Amino acid sequence: MENFKKNVQEKLQELDENQKRTFAWYCGMRALPFLGASGDFDFWDERQRQWYMFSCFHALDTAASDTAFDTAFDFFAANAAANAADAANAANDTVAFAAAVAAANAANAPYDTVAAYDTVAANAVFAFSHNTFKNIILKDIDSIKSGKNPSLSTEIYGEIWPNFLNALENENCHYWARLYESIFQGNFDRNALDLRLQVPEEIKKLGAAEVGHYLEKIEAQGAEQLDEARIIILGDKGAGKTSLAKRLKNPKAEMPKVEESTAGVDVSRWKPNEAEVHVHIWDFAGHTITHTAHRFFLSEHCLYVVVCDGRTERDKTLEYWFDHIKNYGGNSPAFILVNKMDNNRPEIAINNLKERYSNIQGVKTFSIKDDIKDLNDFRATLIESIKNQPSWNAQVIAKNSFQVKERLEKLFDEEDAEFITRESFNTIASKCGIEDTVEDRDELLRHLHELGVSLWYKDMEEYNTLVLNPEWISEAVYQIINWMHNNKKYSLRLKYLKEVFKENASRYPEKKHEFLFDLLKNYDMAYETEEEKNTLIVPHLLGEDRPKTLPDFPVGESLMLRYRAEAPLPPDTISRFIVRHSREIKKEEGKSIVWRFGAILEDGKGSLALVREEDRIISVSVKGSDKTAYISRLRETLSGECPANATEIYQWLGEDRDP
Ligand SMILES: Nc1nc2c(ncn2[C@@H]2O[C@H](COP(=O)(O)OP(=O)(O)OP(=O)(O)O)[C@@H](O)[C@H]2O)c(=O)[nH]1
Ligand SMILES: [Mg+2]
Structure with missing residues (x-):
């Protein structure tokens, strides 16, 4: 050779x-x-x-x-x-x-x-x-x-x-x-x-067969350009995110008032004159309690802007946001905007940050309120950056599918329909020449879901709800979380939703409550207890303190496994793990032993486990007759939930064999 x-x-x-x-x-x-x-x-x-x-x-x-x-x-x-x-x-x-x-x-x-x-x-x-x-x-x-x-x-x-x-x-x-x-x-x-x-990245993720079908549709019907992009604005509370969102669309827009803090996320559309692209701007709330739901709304192939307040900025908060982007947005490009309120000149260790986060495209320092010229330059930079992303611009979709997409958007824009039934979708699909087979329509629904045009949850088909406005879902999720947080609740009964949506009952009518309730389960944000039907527990909202006493895991009888992450763990890592294993949570005197950062689990065959998060480490200890099998099962879930940068460390206390 x-x-x-x-x-x-x-x-x-x-x-x-x-x-x-x-x-x-x-x-x-x-x-x-x-x-x-x-x-x-x-x-x-x-x-x-x-x-x-x-x-x-x-x-x-x-x-x-x-x-x-x-x-x-x-x-x-x-x-x-x-x-x-x-x-x-x-x-x-x-x-x-x-x-x-x-x-x-x-x-x-x-x-x-x-x-x-x-x-x-x-x-x-x-x-x-x-x-x-x-x-x-x-x-x-x-x-x-x-x-x-x-x-x-x-x-x-x-x-x-x-x-x-x-x-x-x-x-x-x-x-x-x-x-x-x-x-x-x-x-x-x-x-x-x-x-x-030019197949959109979201479709590529579905694998070879789906990409093949997607391309066959395009071959048969011809292609349309999608020309859509998403800007996601993140940053601490009060940093100026909403101000930026408003002024990207209109540099002369009025500044938001202090009391107009964003509750969940505001999505708006921006069509810059300088580009053939429709931009969806997602302006998130800064409030920490809402970060747990970011997993569902942040994604790859978006342009991120982190806004920070020049008066209070410390590198730690920027690191927090960039770790967040890394976890949910992969290598998406990102900009930092230091909002120079009150002429303050912040010191930001930008070179250090750039070394750690290679996706940082640039840093701008100016006041959103006063520096209109800088603001315009920044808008131009963002537009240019969107135009130059090979993976988003010039994405294609089959002609008939594109027509369906346009009709769905029109329904929302002109008739304020935030959701429709499957039957209405079928009628639209027929009008646009989509074949009348369940497979073809399911496939189209799946593709539209991946592209974020409309949301259809296949395993929640029984609710017959196709969501035309993704913000309808995000708003609901945030409203529920905020309501629970404000009312110091970690469990949610279906009937509470009437209370949660009291102020906007026409937008979230009672007949949709069960759908939204199930969605929290579907998103792995909450679990249903066996004892009480129609009650969800949201682990993220549980008390932070661990129980006073925890079982012993003696050396020689126990197995142990740790995950150590380089950066702070995503805020929902342990909560999602708890949801996945909620059936195994141990009860003592009728009370489940679970808290915000951990739980005691049992496998029903005599093995006991303690799983907890401390700092950047998640540790698992297991003892009992079936401990080897049990720890491998827990490990499988954890390795899926922990970020890729987390290292796995086995400590085989007293055991000399591999699992
Ligand atoms: N003086 C001054 N005030 C500003 C500037 N930028 C934003 N503000 C004000 O700061 C306050 C907070 O700004 P927002 O844009 O609402 O902040 P946010 O990041 O959206 O905050 P949350 O939605 O609560 O996370 C508002 O009253 C703005 O008008 C600026 O450059 N100068
Ligand atoms: Mg805001």
Whole structure:
């Protein structure tokens, strides 16, 4: 193999950068069929399989696109494919592993200085494990050099080729099967590639099959541009978030009054003249109690603005907000606006912050009230930033789906309909030419939900409620939390909702209360106790103090596990864990042993666990006859809830075996 690599290296010296990129794509393509060599993709766990498949296909697409010379974009694709490769490796499928690595390398090669191209070639060969393949790859370099496209033939694969196509069909990936058949017949359609790269990120997350269906709809109906973006404004209470939201839309808008503090979130629309994009501005409340619901409303692919009050700002609060963005918004771009009220000049360790949070795009210091010129510059910066996000601008949706979206928006805009029934949706869908099958309509509802256009909760179908205004939900959630907090309650009875929505009963009529009540459960914010039907407990609102006495977990008889996070844990981490395991909460004299930061659990088979959060650590101690099985179950939930930066530390007290 070393000789082969050397050979590749030598030959590659004669290619320019673009040709090398082409070469990397060919290597990835040549290796691709090996992913399905055995006729299935079962080496990937079912839950992640669709995402891993898409990651590999997408990595190859980014490698093929010469327009998307965008590092972040390609790195993301390469990374995802590398994860897919790791997963195949973990399942001991070395052939699939090499094929996935080749895909990852193909996307990554242009940015990797160390012999990346020969590695991608070597992986392709490794997948094939046959020497003729080496010659094919070396010949590819010659063709590319002479300006010809190498021909991809399926013959050399023998059984592997039909196996690959079968594996795709079995995973519901007709689109991809057709695509690769056509590419291997020498037909590469640039326009189709562009469309694939313009699929909204939210849809990509649904995996290969869904992306395929999405694209098939577009092929059949034609594409419409979505042109929507979201700005999310965060920051402490009174920092000036609402002032900014108002003045982005209109620089001369009146400033909010002090008493007009935001209760949950205000969503408004802004159509800047300078861009073809509709911006939804989400102006959140600063009040801490509301942060627990951020998980549902903050997301990736948004533009974040953190506003801080120049008079009181300390780096700690900025860190808090940037950790928050990292947890819920991933690597979304973010700006800091230091609102210079009263001419104060704050000291912010901006370089330190930038080093820690690479998504910070810039810091501006001015007064929202007085510095109109700076405000206008800031607006221009935000518009520019939105225009330049390759993953949001120019996103596409199928024509008929777009019509449905427009009609739903019109219903809300012109008739103030915040929710409708499934039947009304069906009528609209029919008018827009969406096929009359449950699958097609469910799929459209799912896509509209992901895109945040309208919300349909599949497992709450019985309520027959399609929400047209996402703010209707967020408002309700915040109103409930605020009401409970103000009334010092941690449990919520269904009948309390009449009280909660007393002031806006027409917006939240009684017949919708059960839906909203169930939504809190659905969002894992609350759990229902076995004893009392129609009563929810919201762990986040429980008392903060731990019980006076906690059981002992003696060394030698107990197992222990800790998660230590680099940054403060998201405010709802432990609460969500408690909700997931609420059935196991231990009772003493009829009272559940659970508090804001922990709980005692029992598995019903004689094992007992203590789970608690302190500072940045979540610790789990377990004792009893079935402790090993129990701790693994708790671990599974926790590893899903803890942020990616948390490290897991096992302390096997007195035990010398692994779980
Ligand atoms: N003097 C002065 N006052 C300002 C400035 N910016 C905002 N304010 C005032 O500060 C108060 C709080 O501003 P808001 O925009 O409501 O703050 P917020 O961040 O939305 O606050 P919450 O919604 O409670 O989290 C309001 O009375 C604003 O008019 C400024 O630049 N100068
Ligand atoms: Mg506000």
